[in-house]
Amino acid sequence: MxxxxxxxxxxxxxxxxxxxxxxxxxxxxxxxxxxxxxxxxxxxxxxxxxxxxxxxxxxxxxxxxxxxxxxxxxxxxxxxxxxxxxxxxxxxxxxxxxxxxxxxxxxxxxxxxxxxxxxxxxxxxxFEVNSKVSVSDYPTSEIYLYKANLLMLAGENQEALEYLISKSDNILDKPVLLDFKAHNLLALSQNDEAKDIYLELISINSESLEFISGYLRSISVLNDPISSPISLEYLISLSNSPQLDTEKATESMLLLQQKFPDSNILQNLPLFFCSTDKFEPMASDYMRKMIVRGVPSLFTSLKSLYSLHEIAFESSKYSTLGNIAESYSSSLKSKNAFSDSNIVPNSEAYIWAEFYCIQHHDRLGNYVNALSRIEALINDSPELAELRMAKAKILKHMGNFPAAQVAMDEARNLELSDRFLNSKTVKYLLRNNKVNEAEEMFTLFVRNDVTNKIQEIFELQANWYLLERARAHSRNLKIGRALVCYNTIIKSFEEYYDDQLDFHSYCLRKSTLRSYIDMIKWGDELYFKNDVFVSACSEYLNCLVQLQDKVDARSKSLKSESSTKKENGKAQKSGSNKKSGSKIKSSQNADSSKTSAGQAQSTEKSSESSFVDELTRSIQYTESNSPLDFALPLLETIEVGKTVHPKVQRSLFEVYLRLPKSLNLASNVLNDMANSRPDPYIIVDYLRLKHAANDSNPSDYSDERSLNITELQTKISKLFNDSIDLSLTDTEILTSLAHFKTTNNFQNSLASSFGFEKLSTVSGNNFSEMIQSSADVLLSSAEHFAQIQERGRNLDIKEQAEEVKACKNALVRILNLVKKSHPSSDGDLNEIIQLKFDKFIESSFKIFPDLQI
Missing domain, CATH: 1.25.40.10 (Tetratricopeptide repeat domain)
Structure with missing residues (x-):
C-alpha cells in the first residue's frame, strides 16, 4: 500500500x-x-x-x-x-x-x-593511496587540496605549506596549488617567496584582482586580513585607511603594467589610487589608448571614479576626466588629432571621445546637454547601436520612459539578431508599462519548436524579465498578475536551493569537496544576498498586504452598511439571515480560495501538468478573502535563509502586523532590525505596534501572554543615542524624527511623513492635523533639494530624482487617503492637501527642470 x-x-x-x-x-x-x-x-x-x-x-x-x-x-x-x-x-x-x-x-x-x-x-x-598515483587521478588531487584547505582553516599554515610541497606532483590544479602556497607563505610572513608565486599567478591570469591584491600584500603595500573578500569597491574603501599605502600601490601597479601590458585591469587600476597631481597624465594616457582602439566601454571602466565614496577624498578626479574628454573631443573634431599627443587617430576616434563626454554629462545630471550632443552624434553616425542605447539611457534618467523605449527600439532595429539589444528593448517596454508588447518581443528569441511560447518564457527562469514584468503589472494596478510573476521568481530560487540535494551524493563520489563546500556557502547566502530574490520577496509580500487591506476595507464597509440598515429600522430577522448568508458565502469563498491555491501549487509541482496561464493563476489572489495566507509558504522559505535582508524585514513586519496572533512575531522583526544600523522607519513601526498591542486582546498573542515592548523601546532609543524620547506623544516623536540629523536626513523626513500618515487613523489622534503634518514634512523636502543644488552636488542627481519621486508618490497616497477616509466632510482638507501637492510639484520642477516629475 x-x-x-x-x-x-x-x-x-x-x-x-x-x-x-x-x-x-x-x-x-x-x-x-x-x-x-x-x-x-x-x-x-x-x-x-x-x-x-x-x-x-x-x-x-x-x-x-x-x-x-x-x-x-x-x-x-x-x-x-x-x-x-x-x-x-x-x-x-x-x-x-x-x-x-x-x-x-x-x-x-x-x-x-x-x-x-x-x-x-x-x-x-x-586516505591511503599507492605512492605511484596516476597524474590523471583528479579525485586524489582534489582530496590533497581539500586537506590543505582544512589545514589552512585550522591555522596550521606551516604544515599546510609542507603538505602542498610534498604533494605538488600529484596535484593537477596548478593555479590553485600556487594560490594555496602563496596564501600560506603570506600567513608565515615569507613575503619574498609569496611575491614570486603571485607574479607567476598574474602571468597565468593578469585580470585577477585577487592575485593582484595578493601581490600587493606580499610587498607590504596592502595590510588587510588575508581572508578579506577582494573587490574593486573594497580596495577603493581602503584608499583613505592605513591598511593601503596608495602611493606605493600606484608605483607597484605601474611596474606590473610594464610586465603585463595586455592586462586591462592593470591599465586602469592605478587611476583609483594615484594622487591628484599624477592622475591627469595617467588618465590622459589611458583614455587616449582606449579612444584610439574604439572601446565603447571606456566610461564604464572608469565609472567607479564617479562614486560618492571616491568623491569624498578625490573630488577633482571625475572633473579631470571630463576635461580630458572634452579636450580630446574638441581637438579631434577640429583637426583630427589629439591635443597632447602625436598619435594619429582613426576616423572614429572623435566619436568615442564625444561619446565619453556625453556619458560624463549624463552622470553629472546635465541631461539636456547630454541629449542634444548624443542626437548630433547619432546624426553623424546613425549606424552605431551604442549611441542610440546611450540616448535611451539619458531619456530614462530624465523620466521620459516612452521616448526612451522608442530610442532603445531604434538601437535594436540596427541589429535584429542581437539578443542583448532585444532584451534591453524588452526591459524598456516593461518600464513603459507595455507588457503585451514586451512579451511579444521577448518571444522573438524563444525557440520556434515549442508549442507554447508563453509557457517557455516562464520556464526559462529569466528572473530579470519576470521582475520587471511584475513591476509593470503592479504599476498598471494588476496586482494579481504581479503576484504570479513574483511567485514564479520565488519558486525558481526555491528550486535553486532544492537542487543542492542532487549534489550531496555526487560531490562525495567525485571527490569535488572544495566545490561542494562552496556550493553550501552559496546556498546559505542565496536568499539574502541576491538582489532579484530580495526585491521579488519584499514586493510580493507588499502586494499581498495591499490586497489584504482592500479585503479589510471592504469588510469594514459592509459592516458599516449593515449597521446603517439596522439603525434605519430594517427587520432584524432579514438582517440576521443576510449576515449569516454573508458569513457562509465568505467562508465558502475562503475555502475555495485555499483550495484553488492548493491546486495551483500541486499543478506547479507536477512535472507533467499542463501550463496554467497568468490570468487564471492571478484569480486565486484577487478573489481570496485572506490574501496573506499566500505569504505563509514564503515565510518558511525566509526562515531557511537564517539571515533576513532589511528590505524583507520591513515587509515581514507589515505581514505580521495584520496576521492574527502574530504581534509577537512583528515585535521580533523590529527587535532584529534594532540590531543593525539606525533605520528611521523602525520608530514608525514601533509606534504602530504599540497601538496595535493596545487595541488587541492579550489572548490573541501566539504565546498566550501579554506583549511586552518595554525592552524594545529601550533598545530603539539607544539605537538613536537617546535623542528621540519614545515616551512622548505620536506627534512629538515623529516631529523629533523629522529633525533628527544623520547622514541621510531625507530618509528621516520620509519616515516621519509616513508615520503621520499611518497613525492619522489611530484612535486619539486628530486625522486632519496628522495628515497636514505629513504633507508639511514632504513639502520641506523641496528646501532640502534646493540646498543640495546650491552646493553643486550634481553627482547626487540620480538619488535626488528618486527622492522627488518618493515624495510625489507619498503625497498622492495622502490625497487618496483623505478622499477615501473623509470623502465629503473634509472638503477643506482635500483642498489644503491638493495645494500642498501643487506647491511641491512647482518647487521641484524649478529645481529639476530636466526631470519629468
Missing amino acids: SLKGLFLFNLGKKDEGYNWVKDGLKVNIMSPISWHIYGLVYRADKKYNDAIRCYLQALKRDPDNLQIYRDLAFLQTQIRDYKGLIVSRLKLMVEAKHNSTAWLGLAVAYHLNGNYLKAIEIIDNN
Whole structure:
C-alpha cells in the first residue's frame, strides 16, 4: 500500500498518494519500509523536516539500514543540521569504512561543524593511496587540496605549506596549488617567496584582482586580513585607511603594467589610487589608448571614479576626466588629432571621445546637454547601436520612459539578431508599462519548436524579465498578475536551493569537496544576498498586504452598511439571515480560495501538468478573502535563509502586523532590525505596534501572554543615542524624527511623513492635523533639494530624482487617503492637501527642470 502511494505521488496524484502511504502505515505502523517510503514522499514534496522525522522512525525499527542513513544524511545537510549529520555519518563510517564516500562524508560533516582538526584526522586515518598515483587521478588531487584547505582553516599554515610541497606532483590544479602556497607563505610572513608565486599567478591570469591584491600584500603595500573578500569597491574603501599605502600601490601597479601590458585591469587600476597631481597624465594616457582602439566601454571602466565614496577624498578626479574628454573631443573634431599627443587617430576616434563626454554629462545630471550632443552624434553616425542605447539611457534618467523605449527600439532595429539589444528593448517596454508588447518581443528569441511560447518564457527562469514584468503589472494596478510573476521568481530560487540535494551524493563520489563546500556557502547566502530574490520577496509580500487591506476595507464597509440598515429600522430577522448568508458565502469563498491555491501549487509541482496561464493563476489572489495566507509558504522559505535582508524585514513586519496572533512575531522583526544600523522607519513601526498591542486582546498573542515592548523601546532609543524620547506623544516623536540629523536626513523626513500618515487613523489622534503634518514634512523636502543644488552636488542627481519621486508618490497616497477616509466632510482638507501637492510639484520642477516629475 505504501509503495503504491509512492507511485501515485510520482504520477502527480499527490493527495491520493499520501492517503495510500498513510493507510499502509495504519496496517503496520512498525514497518520500517513504510516509514522510509513516507519519508521519500515528504522529501519529494520538499518537506525535509517531516521526511527526517519519518527516516528516524524507520531507523528505530531497522537501525542497521545504511540506505536510510544515507538518505537521512543528505537531508540533514540540506537543512543544515550539522550536529545530526555527524551522528549519521559516524554510523555510515562504522558500517562502510572501506567506502570512500563514507569517510569523506564524515570529514565534510566535521568541517561544516567547524572541527577542522577532526576532519583532517579522518582523512589521515582513511586516505591511503599507492605512492605511484596516476597524474590523471583528479579525485586524489582534489582530496590533497581539500586537506590543505582544512589545514589552512585550522591555522596550521606551516604544515599546510609542507603538505602542498610534498604533494605538488600529484596535484593537477596548478593555479590553485600556487594560490594555496602563496596564501600560506603570506600567513608565515615569507613575503619574498609569496611575491614570486603571485607574479607567476598574474602571468597565468593578469585580470585577477585577487592575485593582484595578493601581490600587493606580499610587498607590504596592502595590510588587510588575508581572508578579506577582494573587490574593486573594497580596495577603493581602503584608499583613505592605513591598511593601503596608495602611493606605493600606484608605483607597484605601474611596474606590473610594464610586465603585463595586455592586462586591462592593470591599465586602469592605478587611476583609483594615484594622487591628484599624477592622475591627469595617467588618465590622459589611458583614455587616449582606449579612444584610439574604439572601446565603447571606456566610461564604464572608469565609472567607479564617479562614486560618492571616491568623491569624498578625490573630488577633482571625475572633473579631470571630463576635461580630458572634452579636450580630446574638441581637438579631434577640429583637426583630427589629439591635443597632447602625436598619435594619429582613426576616423572614429572623435566619436568615442564625444561619446565619453556625453556619458560624463549624463552622470553629472546635465541631461539636456547630454541629449542634444548624443542626437548630433547619432546624426553623424546613425549606424552605431551604442549611441542610440546611450540616448535611451539619458531619456530614462530624465523620466521620459516612452521616448526612451522608442530610442532603445531604434538601437535594436540596427541589429535584429542581437539578443542583448532585444532584451534591453524588452526591459524598456516593461518600464513603459507595455507588457503585451514586451512579451511579444521577448518571444522573438524563444525557440520556434515549442508549442507554447508563453509557457517557455516562464520556464526559462529569466528572473530579470519576470521582475520587471511584475513591476509593470503592479504599476498598471494588476496586482494579481504581479503576484504570479513574483511567485514564479520565488519558486525558481526555491528550486535553486532544492537542487543542492542532487549534489550531496555526487560531490562525495567525485571527490569535488572544495566545490561542494562552496556550493553550501552559496546556498546559505542565496536568499539574502541576491538582489532579484530580495526585491521579488519584499514586493510580493507588499502586494499581498495591499490586497489584504482592500479585503479589510471592504469588510469594514459592509459592516458599516449593515449597521446603517439596522439603525434605519430594517427587520432584524432579514438582517440576521443576510449576515449569516454573508458569513457562509465568505467562508465558502475562503475555502475555495485555499483550495484553488492548493491546486495551483500541486499543478506547479507536477512535472507533467499542463501550463496554467497568468490570468487564471492571478484569480486565486484577487478573489481570496485572506490574501496573506499566500505569504505563509514564503515565510518558511525566509526562515531557511537564517539571515533576513532589511528590505524583507520591513515587509515581514507589515505581514505580521495584520496576521492574527502574530504581534509577537512583528515585535521580533523590529527587535532584529534594532540590531543593525539606525533605520528611521523602525520608530514608525514601533509606534504602530504599540497601538496595535493596545487595541488587541492579550489572548490573541501566539504565546498566550501579554506583549511586552518595554525592552524594545529601550533598545530603539539607544539605537538613536537617546535623542528621540519614545515616551512622548505620536506627534512629538515623529516631529523629533523629522529633525533628527544623520547622514541621510531625507530618509528621516520620509519616515516621519509616513508615520503621520499611518497613525492619522489611530484612535486619539486628530486625522486632519496628522495628515497636514505629513504633507508639511514632504513639502520641506523641496528646501532640502534646493540646498543640495546650491552646493553643486550634481553627482547626487540620480538619488535626488528618486527622492522627488518618493515624495510625489507619498503625497498622492495622502490625497487618496483623505478622499477615501473623509470623502465629503473634509472638503477643506482635500483642498489644503491638493495645494500642498501643487506647491511641491512647482518647487521641484524649478529645481529639476530636466526631470519629468
